[in-house]
Amino acid sequence: MTGDGIFQLFAYLLPAVVTGAVAFYFFRLHTNNEEGRRRFLLHKDSQKNTLPIRLQAYERMALFLERIAIPSLVVRISPKSADKNEYEALLIKNIENEFDHNLSQQIYMTDECWNIIKAAKSATIQMIRKAALSDTDSSDKLREDILNQTMDKQSPSATALSFVKREIGELW
Secondary structure, eight states, X not given: OOHHHHHHHHHHHHHHHHHHHHHHHHHHHHHHHHHHHHHHHHHHHHHHHHHHHHHHHHHHHHHHHHHHSHHHHHHXXXXXXXXXXXXXXXXXXXXXXXXXXXXXXXXXXXXXXXHHHHHHHHHHHHHHHHHHTSSOOSHHHHHHHHHHXXXXXXXXXXXXXXXXXHHHHHHO
């Protein structure tokens, strides 16, 4: 084969190689695009199914936070006896029961949100325990002390609830 023959073979081969490279590039681009589209559609279908469940979990946790807010908790749960320690235990037990009832909701929310809800629960319990350390002698007086101590402060539940609302806003 002479130089002319090699040049002629190269002249025939070059357009075929360029056409093959362009076809390969566009085929690869197309398959990547299709893969991304399929992934998007799968994610969209998944969101359509899980979003209502997630919103329900956030609703339940908002209800939990409202129920453990000191004013609503103290009004809703009246003392069964005059013993302040018994009333303190009743309030804390009620908070723990509410929390245990909603424990499974954590799988539908972010870790940060769940940790803030747990912190609100713990802070509320601490506020009740702190009020119970006073020289109060009856459960009715303890009830008043708990309300008086928390009147001037923003409740931990309100802080956690505002975070929950902000996180729900990010879902849209």
